[in-house]
Structure formats: structure tokens, C-alpha cells
Amino acid sequence: MIINNTIPVLLGLMMIMAAFVAIYHKKLPVAIIAAGTISLLASILYLFLAAPDVAMTEASIGSGLSTIIFFYVLNKIRKENGTQ
């Protein structure tokens, strides 16, 4: 049973740390990547919770697409800033 629980605990701790990084880090790209890793870890956690569908969704949409959209918007903001 111990093995069974150690990995989720590890996952949980890593997620909390990633969350702190995401909130408090000064540079935005690092924060966005931290948010991405949180949802990645979450999808792994879902596997432990016997929820494969949700894991796939979380992986593809949560970490994949939202991070991409974040970066695109960041890129556009940088471009706005650059042109002025």
C-alpha cells in the first residue's frame, strides 16, 4: 500500500511547488511552463485515479493547448510592445 501512495504524494508535492513557481516567478514564460507542468502532473495523477479519459484530455488540452495559447498571446503582446 505504501508504494501505492508514495507516487501520488510525490506528484502532489511537485504540483504545489510548480504552482508556487507559476505564481511567484518574475519571468512570464517560466510561469507559463510551470502551469503547463502542473496540468501534466495532474494528468499523471489522473492515471493513478483510474481515469484514463480525463488523463488524455488533461494532457492534450490542459498542458498542450492552453500553454500554446498562453505563449501565442504573450508573443502577440511582445510584438505589440516591439512595434511601438
Add this chain to the structure above:
Amino acid sequence: MISPIHIITLTLGTAFFIGLLKKLNLNISALLMLVAIAAAGTISASWFTAILSGAANAEVFTAGFNPPYSINLLMGKGEALITLLINLAGFLGGVYLLKSLKERGIYTMIIYLVFIMSLNVIVMTRDIFNLFVFMEVASIGIAGLVILDKSSKATQAGFKYLIATGVIAGILLIGIAFTYYFAGTLNIDVIQQASIINFKAGSIAVFLVIISIILELKPFPANGWGIDVYEGANPGIGAMISAASASAMLFVLYKLAVLVPESFLQIITAIGILTFVGSNLMGIKQSNANRLLGYSSIGQIGLLTAIVGLKPFLGAQFELIAVSILISHFFAKAGLFWLSGIVKKQNLKDWAMLRQKPYLLVLFGIFIFALIGFPPFPSFLGKWELIMKLAHSHHFYILAFILIGSFLEGIYLFRWLGFSIKMEDANLPPLTVHWNKIIPVVLSALGVLGSGIYFGTITEIAASLKYIPLLFIALLYVIDFLPVYVKNTVSIAGIGYYLYTIYPDLEGFKLIFGLIFLAGGMLTLVAGYFKTGTRKGFYPLVMLMFAGLVGLIEAHTTFEFFFAWELMTAGSYFLIIRGKKSMTHALSYMLFSLAGAYLILAGFGLAHIGQSSYALDILASVQSFAPLVFILLAIGFMTKTASVGLHIWLPGAHAEAETDVSPMVSAILLKAGVFGLILLMLNMGSQFIGSFNIYYALAWIGAITAVMGNMMAAFQEDAKRLLAYSSVGFLGYILFGLSFMSHLGWLAAVSLSVVHFMFKTLLFLAIGGIVYRVKTKEMYKMGGLIKKMPFTFISVLMGIIVIAGVPPLTGFGGKWILYNAVLEKGWFFPSALVFFAGIVAFLYCFRLIHTVFLGQLKDEHREVKEAPFWLLLPQYMILMVIMLFSALPNSLLKPIGAMLAPIFPEGALEWQGQLAKSGFGYWNGQVIMYIVGGIFVVVFAWLWYMNRNAQKVKQFNIGYSAERPSLPETTHFAYNFFAPYKKALGFLVSPLITNFWDSASEGVHAISDKVRRIYNGNVQTYAFHILAFIVVVYLIIF
């Protein structure tokens, strides 16, 4: 019947379909959108009518499995009505936004259509997760629609909206998750059976669900984001949010209230009331139109939330109250937002543009009156029932807060109406109205009026109302283009006919006051002939006031009485605001009468505890709180008789009103308050708080009003204000007489009120004629008009002799009876004040006649003509009546005495011919008249004969001590006429009361300003408010 699911398939299908044909020109896709919404509307309408006529509720099982296992939609009576309203608003909103939707491309149409669909689903779904999903659809839809204008304010509002609804949705999701965990299902009915609220955690889960629904309804402390959306969004969208989405969310709260234990309901009511009062309080300080509408709609929704919370206490009336207030809020708010879209000006003062198109002003008025809850509109009925039920279930604090809240709302709405009617609109841009913008506004106005009438017919208490006067007003409104004399004759004939029909069943006080109202009304209307042109909009308003007055006379139930009271207030408000500089006065008049009306409403509410019928004579058998009921009603009526504390609206209102309006308002309208007091005193008899007799207090109030009124009158420079204050004083007299509750006291009061009507109309018409000719109201600018206007002089002379109570004329009779009544009753100190007031009355009488008529005639008035004939005619008709009553006093006093006999048997006057004998003295009007007349004629004739061939000398032909006065003005002593008197007793007249009321309104404004500071525009503070609200309410409940 088409299954309700097709509301969704139709709208969603069309949305996808529009997306498909991007290339199509915009008109067709717009048309498709409107057709889809209209179809959805007809479906819900058909279901509504079917269910109303007894069909069973429609149950839709999606995915072929029965409810707990798959999502089901219910189309009951409530759902049908709310979906009908939403689709109606959607359709009208669509028509309104047609132009801007087409400009912005088909995406916005899709968003709009999907938004309407999501609201329909929210109302119909019975599954909480499904509710969550479609609430998300709705909030994203609104976020999308808010940025229709693409302005920076709209984007900020959209962003705030998204963050706030995101957090709320998150909390809702947690609530749903744990409700599912504890109840094992997501269907509302099954959760209810599972009754998970018995143990703590389950009730927390339900708490989270309910609190997030309440947060969606923008409760007071946590609604900064809601108000910013109303301000930032395009008004068309604002209308949709405040009308459609608010009613949807309210219905959801009503649906979920079933799951909630009793203690939650009280919290919901408390939150609702707090929102209602708080947002109305903050509304006072607003100057931006949309933001003000935001505050007002959040307030109304707060009221409706409170009503949902009070469901167990309202019993069978719950539907009526909730639906009537919801419908009036729905139509009025949507209409106002659309209007603000048309006006496009945000500053309240710029709404004077509405005057460029009078029908817009009428619509604006309709919406304001619908919101406040004036008679013909449904919310009047709703508020009445609500107050009755609340009083019945002893929720006095809630009752008080609701009344205070609606009073605060009255302040800023009427101020706004005043701006639009009165502010000068010289430099405002021209108003262009497109067809698609005006049709929704007109339809919503018709909607609110139609539903008002409909509600009137179906409820039994309102069925007995008399609608004939209202039809007559509508007729007058139709023929408004005709010239004055036609309309004048029509209205006089109308009143005359109506008086003829109701005359037989008038008896006692109803007869006297009926005659004052109707016959007096006809008399003052006769004066209306002197005006030329069409005088647009005047006659319907006059008739509205008289309809209200007549309604008072004919009222059998308290409801009818209150219905008539509100009609009268509305009519007189519009009459007063017609004056040139009368905006502030009309506003203070309306606010005082509004407060008075709410006191009366509260009084009637308390009187109804433990009573079955609404008949007026239940006042006689009030079980509990009798003294409190008496005080409430008395103060309510006294706002109309302008007693000492509540009089500051009167001088301005009467002075600024038009020539023939001031006599109506002053002589007739104040009698409504007297009639109310008489009715109250007749039914409730003498009331005591502990050992103290309230009537003694009333006597003191009457006496102080008399002294204060007359003193103020003596020092006025403006003629009409002088007369206005004299009315205040004289009504203090009447109130003093009434408070004796003795035969003589009432005889004096009633005869004085009849006499007051006569001489006040006389004087106001006379002064009106002078002001009409001399173009100024300041008395010191007049002088020596006796030569130019002799007839007016005679009527004013007779008038002041009657006021002063100098023996030969009828005024003395009233004073004599009052004297005897005082001796009989023995209240000496208030009587001392009243005698002092009587004497001071003499002062302002003389000042009026001296400064206006006597003394030197000014140069510019050399060619002033006599007052117009039509003003003089009613004056001389009244003069005849006064002469009749003076010569034969018992023709007035005997009938009143006979009428009073059954009420106050002992202490009556016995009549021997013209000689009246009272307990103490006697008075024979006729003999006095003959003797005085005889001496007068003899001496006058003798003097006339002695100087018959004296040469007439012009007034200015005077020299004294070898010096000739240079200018006529310098020799007319009129300014600050009673200077020495003012030096001696000036301190009595210091404007204590006006200062008190000013500082009170300053205080309210200051509080409102401080409170609204909590919305500092930062989205984080709004999110903080939301979370703090959840934690605080949690701590309260658990």
C-alpha cells in the same frame, strides 16, 4: 404541442447554420436569427397558455432514459412564463440591436442567439451540472456581447465579468461535486428526496451551490463587477442582462430554494433586502445613466431575491407578488436601457433631449412610474400584497426596509424624471430615432401597461376598482390636439356628469368633500378658459388628479383608497412640474408624498393584521398596534396637509405652479389630506399612548403649524408664496379643530375647510390674474393696482376680510365656533397659539392688499388692463356664495351640524332662526350684517353727499412740507413691510425645518458617496469581495 426541446434545437441549429453560410449577406442571417428566437418564443407562449388552461407540465427526457440517469427538462407554469419573457426580450433586443449586430458581422448574431438559447435551458433544466454548463455558456455569451462596442471600457467590463463569473463557477463546481458525492445524483428532485442537508457537510455542499447562484444575482457587497458591466456594455446588451438573464437566474434560485433548509431562506431574504436598500442608497449619488440603471436593476433583483426567500410566509400570494414585480421590473428596465441607448447621452442632465420627441418623454414617465409601483402598473399590486403579507406575518423590519429602499429608489428616479422634464435643452444635439430602436421601447411600455391592467382584472381585490375615470383620461389624451376651450368644456362636462352620477350615494363628509373636490374642480377649470392655444398634456393630468380625488371619496376598501391616493399624487406631481422653475419643488413634493404614501401603506398593512376583508371600516376594529397604526396614517395624511414638519414642499409647489393650477393644488388637493384625517379619526376614535392622548399632540401640531404658517406668510415678498404659507397656516387651524374630537371642534374645522376652499381659490385666481398681467410675483414691484384692476381688488378685499375673520363676513362664524369649542374643551395653551395665529393672519392679509393694490401706481403699470374675464368669473361666483353664507350663516353650519349630530351628539348648536346659541354664547350673523351694513351705508352716504362735488385728485398730487416726491416708486412703501414686527419676532421664523431637511438629504448623499467608494474598479477587489462574501455568509450560517 411542440416539445420544448425544440426551443434548443431550433435556436442552436440556426446558430450553427448561420455560421455555415458566412458568405450570405447579413440581412438574411439577421432575419434567420430573429425567426429562430420568435419560434422559441411562440413555443414557450403556447406552453404557457396550455398550462394556464390546465394542461399537465411537459417533461422532456434527453437521451431516452428517465431523469436520475440522464438530464431532463421541465416545462412547468413558471418555466413557461420565464422562457416566454426571455424569448420576448431576446426578440425585442434583437430588433433593437439589429443595426449594430449587422455592423459587427455574423459572429455577434451567433453569440446573441446562443446566449438566448442558454438562458432558456438554464430555466428548464432539472440537472445541476447541466445548469453549471449552460450558466457558463450564458456568462461567456454575455462576456462576448459586452464587447459589442469594442470600447476600452467595454473590454474592461468584459474582463471583470469573466474573472468574477469564473471564480463563482469554480465555487459552484465544488458545490456540485460534493452534492453529487453526498446525494449520489445530480437531479434536483432526487437531491431533494435524498435530503442531504441533515448533516453538516451536505448542507455546506448545498450552501456552496446556493451561494454561487446568489452571487450570480450580484448581491450588494459583491456586485462591483455587475455594475461595471451595466455601465460598460452597450445599453441594448445591458437591457438583455438586467431583464432576461436576471429573471433566468432568479428562477434558478427559486428552483433550488426547494433544497434549502429554513435558516438559509432567512439569509437569502436578508441578502436580498441588503442588496435592495444598499444599491438604491448608492444609486442616489450616480450621475451616469447606465450605471444608475445598473444600480436600480440590481436593487430590484435584490427585492425579488428577498421575495423568493420569504416564500413560506407569502403563501398563496407568492406567485402574484413575485410575477407582478418581476414583470414590471422586466419591462421597465429593458425599456429604460433601450431608451438610454436611443439618447446615447450618459449624463442624467442631458436627458432633457427627450423633450425633443414628447412621446419619448411619455414612455420614460411610464417606465419610471412602473418601477416605483404606481397604480396602473403591476408592481403596485405586487407591493401592496407584499406589504400586507409581511405585516400579517409580523416581519416589521423587513417591511420597513422594503419601504425605505423603494423610497430611496424614488429619490433618484424622480430626480432623473425631473431633469428630463425641466433641464434646459438648448445646446443638446438633435435626437434621431431609428424605427428598430423605438419599437421595442413602445412594445415594452404596452407590455407593462397591459400586464398591469391584466393583473388588475384577475385579482379579486383589484377587480372592484373603478376604471371609468381612467378611460376618460385616455379619451382626453386622444383629443389632446384640440384647442383649449373645447377640451375645457369636455372636462367640465365630464366632471359634472360624474358628480351627477355619484351624487345620490354621497352622504355626510363624502358629500361635503365630494362637492369641494368636484364642484370646486369645475369652478377652477372655468378659469382655464383664459388660456389660448392647445395647452398640450394639461387636461389628462388634471383629470388624473380629479380621478384620484373622486376615487378617495368612493373608496370602500383600503386598497381602493390607496389606489386613488397614488393616482392623485401622480396627477398633482405632473401638474406642479409644469410650472417654469418648479423642478426642485416638484421633486420635494413627490418625495414627501411618496414617503407619506409608504407610511399610509405601512399603516394599512398593520391595520390588516388579523382582518379578513380590506374594507375601510376595519380601521375601527384594529387589534394590535392601534396607536402605531394611527400615528403612521396620521403622519401619512399630514404630509398632504403640510403640517409643520412636512410643509417645506408646499410654498415652492404652489408658488411655481401655473395660474389656474395653484388654486387646484392649494384649495382642493390639501383637502384630500383633511378628508383622510377625518376618515381616520372617525374610524379609530381617540388613541392613547400610555396615558398621553395623541389628539393633544395633534392639537399642538395644528397650533404650531397655524402660527408658523401665518408668521412666514407675513414676511414673504412673493405674493403666491404668501398665499401658499397662508394655506399652511389655515390647514393648521383645521387640524387644530379636528383634534378636539368634539361637535363644535369638528363643526369649526369642516366649515373652515369649506371657507378655506372658497377664499383660497378666490385669492389664488385673483393673484394669478395680477401676475398674468404684471408679469412678476414680487409684491414690492406692484402697487396702486386698484385703479387698473378694480374688480380683482374687490374680490381680494372680500377674501382677506374672510381670512381675518372680521365680523360681518363668514370667516367670523368659523372663529366664533372655534372659540366656543376651545372653551368647551379646555386645551388653553394650543388655543393661545391659535388665537395668536388668527391675529397674525390679519397682518399678511393687509400686506397682500396694501402692497399690491394700494399705494402709488408704478410707471410701467400705467396701461395694465383688468384681469382676463375668465379668471374673474369664478371669483365672482365664489363671492356670491361667500355673501350667501355670511348673510345666512345657518345655511352652511346647520347641514354640517346635522351631519355631525350622530357622531358627536352632545355640545351641538341649537338654531333659532339665524341666531346660533352654543353652550357659552350666541351669534346672530344676520342681525350683525344688517346693523353694520346700516351704519356703514348711512355714514358713507352722508360723507359722499358732503363732498359730492370735490375734484378728483391723482394720487401723486401730494406735496408735503414744501417738497414734492420725485418718483412714484420711492413713495410706495412695500418692501419688508412689517420690518419692526420682524425685528421683534423674527427669530420665530428662522428656517429651522428647511435646514433640518436639507441636512438630512446632505447626510444621505454623504453616506451614499462613502458607501459607493467600495467599488474602486480593480478586478482583484471585486474577486476579493466575492470570496469574502462567501466566507462571511458561511460564518453567519454555520
Add this chain to the structure above:
Amino acid sequence: MDFGFKHILYALLTVFIVLNYGLILQGIVRKIGARVGRRYGIRWYQPYIDIIKNYAKRSTITHGVMFYIAPVFRLTGGIGLLLFMPVIFGSEIFSNFSFAGDLVLVLYFQFFGVLGMALGAAEGGHPYSAIGVSRGLSQVTAFELPLTLGVLAIAMQYQTLNITEIVAAQQGGFLSWTLFTNPFATIAIMFSFLGAMGRSPFDVVLAPQEIPIGPPTEFHSGLLGVLQLNRAIFPAAKLILFMNLLFGGATSWPELVVKTFLIYMWSVFVGTVFPRFRVDQSVRWFLVVPLTIAIIAIILIRF
């Protein structure tokens, strides 16, 4: 109480007697004033001469109808006050038309004269008459309040407003006069009597020195004659009123003459001793001293 023709004759007789009494009283009082000032003073019948002289003259100019109304109102007020009061208690002849009106009527009659005077004088078009009138009105209203309250106290004491009954109640020795049964009311009324008479402390209205051309000087010849006639009747009528109320009325003419003369002497004494008040001072004085006494009187009556 039938309104027979003989009543009118009796009334005219009363008016004639009181007129002569008034004129003589005026003459004597002015003589006393002169003698106090160590002057010889006018003949006692001087007022007769003035009236006859004035009526002989004819006025050449007139300011219009209202101008006539002033003296007419004034005189009607004076005669009216007299006629509605029982002059000689007990005698059916001299009780005039007191059956038609009571104390309240008599009180308000005083206003009648003042109103008329005000209207007429203002019509004269002369600014100073208006100033005089405004002062007169302020003063009249000031002393009216204590008078009314005092009268109210008396009415409460005797439980009636009918003057004849009040006088009847005071018969039986001077101890039963209101002076003794209700002293405070009497003091209050006597103070306001000073204001009513218009003699020196409160004569700013008519005082010749105050306004060189006050209302009286505005009228001349016949009009002045009527005014002087009233100046004879009006004070006499007031004296009779106060006598009836406070000093037990008169059962015979000599008793009436003595009592009224003594009452009049009260205002003369006060007049010659005290300097003249400004209008606001007199208003303040009236609403302080006599008013409090009148209120005390009422309190005493009530409990």
C-alpha cells in the same frame, strides 16, 4: 329678542348719550393733561367746537372711494362695538343689540376699525400713512393676544361669553367684581387696555411728533369730523366694555360715568409718566409681561 323698531330708537339714544359723554371726557382729560403741565388748557367743550367747525367745511379734493372708506369703517367699528354691548345692566332700553353677538364678536370688532383705517390711509397714496399703518397693525396685533387670553380666562371663570351674564355675575358689592375674583386676568387686560387706548407709551402710531403727516393729518374737513366723532365714541365704548368685564358693569348712568372716568384715568396716568416705546419694543413688551400674567390667569382658572 325680537328685532323691534323701538330697539333702533333706544340704540340711537344710547349712541347720543355716549357721544356726548365721550366728547366731554376728551375735553376734561386734555384739560387735566394741561393742568399737570401747569398750563391752563382748553375749554372743556372744545371738542364740540372742533366737530362743528369740521362739519361746516367742505373738502375740495378727494382721493377716490377707498379714501372715504377709512373713516366710515372706523366710525362703523366704534358704533358697532357700542351697539353690541349692554351699556346699562338691567335696563331693557340701554342693552342695545347685545342679544345678537357676544364677547367674541365685540373683541373682533376692534379689528374692524383698524382694518378700515389701514385701507383708507393706504389709499391716500401717501407713503408715510402706509408706514403708520404697518406700525399700527403690528401694535394692535401685539396687545390683542394678552387681551384675548384674559377674556378667555374670564369666560372660563363665568362659563359664558354673554356679556350681560358676566355683568350679572359681578353684581352684589364691589368684592364680587372680576378685579377681585380674577385679579391676574384683570391686570393682563388692563395692560392691553393701555395698548388699545393708544395713549403715550404706545402712541407711536398717532403721535404728531413721530410722523408730521400721519394718517389723521391726511384727512380733513368732513372726513376729520367723522374721525373725531369716532375718537369720542370708540374709547368710550372700550371703557364700557372693560367696565362690564372687570368692574361689575353699571346699573345707572352716573355709576357708568364715574367708573369709566376712573378707568380712563389709569391710561392717562401711565401715559404722562412713561416715555414712548418704539414699535418692536412695545410688541416685545406686550408679548412678555401681560402675556405671562394672562397665562397665569388661565392656569389659575383651570385648576
Add this chain to the structure above:
Amino acid sequence: MVRNSFRLIILVGLLVIFSTLVWSFNGNNELNSLAQFYTQQENIEAVNAANLVSAVVVTYRGFDTLGEVTILFLTASIIGFFLKKKLSDTQRKEVRESSDILVTASKILVPVMILFGVYVIINGHLTPGGGFQGGAIIASAMVLALLANPHMKFNHQLFNVLESISGVSFVLMGIAGIVYAGGFLDNRILPGGEVGTLISAGAIPLIYIFIGLKVGSELSNIVGNLQVTQNEQ
């Protein structure tokens, strides 16, 4: 600093609420009645989709998915409407050419990802996954292609048409459910087949395909809008 302490207090308050919830949460050692219904044999056979979650997502709670799809549709149109750039900055900036590693890798990866996405969509009812996941994978494939050569311009027109067709057909499938089978979005309008085979579970695969297409096109639309700098045609 004071403001943060207020916020801390409020969050602690929330923590108290959540902890009471967690405290009473003691897991569940056997399914509740609703879950048992879905997992009973005859019900699985009724819908006979191997992947129970897909069964619940598409049929039992199909209405939610409808809502779900409208949300994405709504977001795509809002972003489309909102980001319609004016012609202000139309000059083509020179865009840094993406590194050749990325170009070559994308040439290999993009087709594989699209294939994988299609696989996930089609086997939605058998293996974990479905319309949403497959659509997202296809969208990320599109993004990768976009990153590889920035000048590639999406044919927005195609995506919109694709999106709308799948949306309309999804609704039509729902209506068909009413006409032929028990209720709106009922999947028994097509033969059930037997659990585990490719052609089984009635209309679920069909619906999943439409959803997959719709999600894929919408997400790539969104990304496309973000990417495109000059005004779309």
C-alpha cells in the same frame, strides 16, 4: 501589505470550508446508485459502448456535451470577432525563419499526430479518448505545422464550414434520436452491434467524429486567429 493579510484571512476561511468538506469525505467503497445503473450489464448492453465514460458523455449526459460544444463554438466566434484586426499593421514583418530542426521534425511528426488524433476520435467508444481529446491532438498538430512554417496561412473558410457542418449534423443526430429512438441524442438510432467491436454503441462513434471535427477546427481556428497578423480575407 495590509490588503494581503485580508486576502489571507479570507483564503483561510475558504480553507475551513473545504476542510469540513474533506473531513466528511471518506471515499466510497462501492458505487452509488447512479453509477451502478450505468455499470449494470443490461444498461451497458443497451448502449453497448465499451468505454463507459464515452457512453455517459455522449448519450446519458449528451445534453452536457451539446452545451460543451456550444461553449467552444462560442469562444471561437468571440475570438474571431474580437481579434478581427484592422488594417493598421499590414506590413509583413520579416518573421524569423524557424530553425531547421523544427522544420524537419514537424515534417515527420505532423502526419503521425494527425493519424493518432483520428485514431483517438474513431475509437472513442472503445478505448479511453474521444472527440474532444482527438480534436485537441489534431489542433496541436496544426499548431506544430504552423510553427514550422509561419507563412502558411490557414484556410479559415474551410475550418468554419467544417465546424458548422459538424455542429448542424450533431443537432440533427439529436433530433433523429427523438424521432427514432427514446429521446434527444439517444444513440440507439443505429444498430448497437456488440460491446468491444468497432461498429458498435449505436450513434456514439458518429457523434464523436462530428465532435472531433468540430473541436479540431475550432481550436485551430482560435490559434489561427492568434497567429494571423494581417487582416484575414
Add this chain to the structure above:
Amino acid sequence: MEYISMITGFLLVLLGLWGVLTQKNIIKIIIGFSIFDTGLHIVLVSIAYLRGGTAPVIDKAVKVTEAIEKVVDPVPHALVLTAIVIGLGVTALMLVYALKLYQNKKTLEVQSFNDLKW
């Protein structure tokens, strides 16, 4: 097992909210918001967990008949599926708003966007 995941879920929720409330930069707020969302989904899924349960898919390992004992509760999974996509939609929309706000005021500081107040 499900305890740990629920606790982490709620901690993520609180951290997310803390990020939303305290961070000044708008993008940081949106990141906080997406963390808040992820936390919610974890809580929702951990409610579905059955001790020793397997994935709710009928395949060789899980026969149709004994599915009822072994399978985890599929309903929350369906709900989470929808919730994740909603989360994506809302976050995408917020980001676009953030972009627009940036274009207006050329700053991402949240205080500078308070034209609508009082």
C-alpha cells in the same frame, strides 16, 4: 489515495485563488485562474475514485458482467471532461481580453484598468 489527491486539489484551488487575488500582472492572474481550474478538476476526479477500482472501460481485463464491482464511478469523469474544455474556453477568452486590454493601455498592471468605478 483519493485523500491525497483531494487535498492537493484543494491546495491548488487555494493557491490559484491566492494568485488571482495578489498578482498584479494580468497574465499571472489568468495563470492563477487556470491553476484554480486544474485544482477543481482534481477534486472532482478524486471523488469518483473507488478503492481498488479500475478504469471504466470494458475490455479484456474487465468483463461486462463484473464491471459493477471493479469499475470506478464514470460520471465525475464525464463531468471533468466537460469542465476541462470549459476551462480552456474561459482561459482562452481571458487571454484574448488581456491582449485587448494591453492594446488599449499598453500595460498589464491590473490597477490601471479602473475606468469604471464608483
